[in-house]
Amino acid sequence: MSEAAATPPAPLDFIREMIAADLAAGHNGGQVVTRFPPEPNGYLHIGHAKSICLNFGLAQEHAPNARCHLRFDDTNPTKEEVEYVDSIMADVKWLGFDWGEHLFYASDYFEKLYQFAEQLITKGLAYVDDQTQEEMRANRGTVTSPGTRSACADRSVEENLDLFRRMRAGEFKEGEKVLRAKIDMASKNMHLRDPALYRILHAHHHRTGDAWCIYPMYDYAHPLSDALESITHSLCTLEFEIHRPLYEWLINNIDGLPGQPYQREFARLNLTYTVMSKRKLLRLVKEDLVNGWDDPRMPTISGLRRRGITAAAIRSFCKTIGLTKFNSLTEIALLEHAIREDLNKISHRAYGVLRPIKVVLTNYPEDLVEHFEAANHPEDPAAGTRQVPLCRELYIESDDFMELPSDGFHRLKPGGEVRLKFAFCIICQDVIKDDAGNIIELRCTYDDTTRHGKKPEGRTKPKGIIHWVSARHAIDAPVRLYDRLFTVETPDADAGEDGDFTQFLNAASLEVIPNAKLEPSLKAAAPGTHWQFERVAYFYADPIDSKPGAPVFNRTVTLKDGWVKK
RNA sequence: UGCCUCAUGGUGUAAUGGUAACACAGCAGAUUCUGAAUCUGUUAUUCAAGGUUCAAAUCCUUGUGAGGCAACCA
Numbered sequence: 011m012s013e014a015a016a017t018p019p020a021p022l023d024f025i026r027e028m029i030a031a032d033l034a035a036g037h038n039g040g041q042v043v044t045r046f047p048p049e050p051n052g053y054l055h056i057g058h059a060k061s062i063c064l065n066f067g068l069a070q071e072h073a074p075n076a077r078c079h080l081r082f083d084d085t086n087p088t089k090e091e092v093e094y095v096d097s098i099m100a101d102v103k104w105l106g107f108d109w110g111e112h113l114f115y116a117s118d119y120f121e122k123l124y125q126f127a128e129q130l131i132t133k134g135l136a137y138v139d140d141q142t143q144e145e146m147r148a149n150r151g152t153v154t155s156p157g158t159r160s161a162c163a164d165r166s167v168e169e170n171l172d173l174f175r176r177m178r179a180g181e182f183k184e185g186e187k188v189l190r191a192k193i194d195m196a197s198k199n200m201h202l203r204d205p206a207l208y209r210i211l212h213a214h215h216h217r218t219g220d221a222w223c224i225y226p227m228y229d230y231a232h233p234l235s236d237a238l239e240s241i242t243h244s245l246c247t248l249e250f251e252i253h254r255p256l257y258e259w260l261i262n263n264i265d266g267l268p269g270q271p272y273q274r275e276f277a278r279l280n281l282t283y284t285v286m287s288k289r290k291l292l293r294l295v296k297e298d299l300v301n302g303w304d305d306p307r308m309p310t311i312s313g314l315r316r317r318g319i320t321a322a323a324i325r326s327f328c329k330t331i332g333l334t335k336f337n338s339l340t341e342i343a344l345l346e347h348a349i350r351e352d353l354n355k356i357s358h359r360a361y362g363v364l365r366p367i368k369v370v371l372t373n374y375p376e377d378l379v380e381h382f383e384a385a386n387h388p389e390d391p392a393a394g395t396r397q398v399p400l401c402r403e404l405y406i407e408s409d410d411f412m413e414l415p416s417d418g419f420h421r422l423k424p425g426g427e428v429r430l431k432f433a434f435c436i437i438c439q440d441v442i443k444d445d446a447g448n449i450i451e452l453r454c455t456y457d458d459t460t461r462h463g464k465k466p467e468g469r470t471k472p473k474g475i476i477h478w479v480s481a482r483h484a485i486d487a488p489v490r491l492y493d494r495l496f497t498v499e500t501p502d503a504d505a506g507e508d509g510d511f512t513q514f515l516n517a518a519s520l521e522v523i524p525n526a527k528l529e530p531s532l533k534a535a536a537p538g539t540h541w542q543f544e545r546v547a548y549f550y551a552d553p554i555d556s557k558p559g560a561p562v563f564n565r566t567v568t569l570k571d572g573w574v575k576k
Numbered sequence: 577u578g579c580c581u582c583a584u585g586g587u588g589u590a591a592u593g594g595u596a597a598c599a600c601a602g603c604a605g606a607u608u609c610u611g612a613a614u615c616u617g618u619u620a621u622u623c624a625a626g627g628u629u630c631a632a633a634u635c636c637u638u639g640u641g642a643g644g645c646a647a648c649c650a
Contacts, residue, residue: 020590021589021590021591023589048650051649051650083650085649085650086649086650088649089649139648142648143647143648146647146648147647150646151646152646153578153579153646154579155578188648198578198579198580199580199645200579200645200646201645203646206648209647211648227647227649228649229650248581248582248644249643250644251645252579252580252581252645253645254580275581282587288650330588330599330600331588332588332589332590333589334582334589335582336582336583337582337644338587338589339587340588341588341600343601344600344601346600347599347601348600350612351613354613359610388609388612388613389613389614418611429609431610432609433609473611474611475609475610476610477610542610542612544610544612545610545611545612569610569611569612569613570611570613573611
């Protein structure tokens, strides 16, 4: 029995199968060249992570005969900004991928793209159209009826060339002229009804400045950029499937392309309880419905990062969801599982009491302070230990006490006993209330025979083990509890055609606890570190708002809670 | 009233004409100085109807449902 037989190889998705077949057939000289081509008009989100993991992952899997390019699809200067370029590069790097020398911009190809357009005109495959946008739309026909070709389609090559050059020279106003491919106005595929190739935009471009006033359309620039970079496999999402014939038309009709890429499509990621379109995310930011692109509730890479989600968790998640053409809706639980799995491994444990209730140990000396040794990680002795101070007055989680306990509740109750983790057991003797009847303090006694490590004879162990902090030593720190951004699984779909998805925003998606009681060692928590507050949740010391000695914590994800109240 | 694509447990995926499986979620138990983690067990699946075949999730036909397509956006 061989090792290989014991562990079958992971099954290939349809894209990887296709690439394996290309390689087996000896295509592309054994090279695999992919690209991740974002438009710098917004921040990357977890849907992009799926594409990044695919494209860069393919390059890693086929190394050294492979590479993945990062290319900015910056063909629309009216929407694009350098802020987005910078954030995209930072996010890709943070996710753990490297484009090496292969950083490109579609705008780098403007001159070549222009020459290819002249080639198309010369071949009689493109013409300058004078129709207005409205006329073009009207003449395009409908999905069930053919369109009508513009009278301009009959212009001579010479006239088209002259007009196109004058478009470039800036002789015309925006909307006055457009370069169109001459394909088929009766095609069932609307994208083949003489699609626009170039439009006039007297706009300042973030890289080319004012050098150009005509800009190529995505459908034109994308396949040619792929070909210019000798991309072998151009992978995009399903909505571009219908663009494929146009992609191929361009590749086949332009001479002098160094590469012959082909496009294939996969389903984009949809996640429950969030929205994923850049347009909607932009709206959340612009209308201050969240605190910027990196708000920890956002599905953006920067938001997830700031919430405390690790790159490893995102990569693992992307592996789990697979790759198909099925338009799926992935439960957020799958992501949460990937997050907990990684955080459980890397997070040191500490005590934090979010909603404190004071406990007085009536039989504990007033002036005594003891330190108990606590493990930093239960499954990793190498993580070491720390000393946690304890005195007569403590805080415990108010959830860990019930005056009228429900069935199966095995934390603290009147007359009941629990263990203070790593310390000793206590019994609740008295419940002190204020005039309004609110519990303000618990009077307890501790049992010295139950100290950590001791095993007293003939004594039943309490089922409940709770965390605690010393009232005298606790530090106060702000803790932000993040929850899902929306109250419904599919805010998009539920809002309908003309509905507003913001109506489903979760009003309780952020709760700030200004003064959580934390064990003193947490005072030194470095910004950008991951913690598990035992029995509560995973937290992340906010990298921006934390100051030396004054950390601010973001709740990344709660611990799974297996206890269901009966 | 057109064209393109898709359809496997609650969710995401695998099975490439030959025993429908894995992960998540759920449930039950073991274990535990975290009601976590870990371990064990378990519930639940091929959109429908025909056809081809010794044999169909897989191939064919017809339905049904979902998504996409008529920017000078990407």
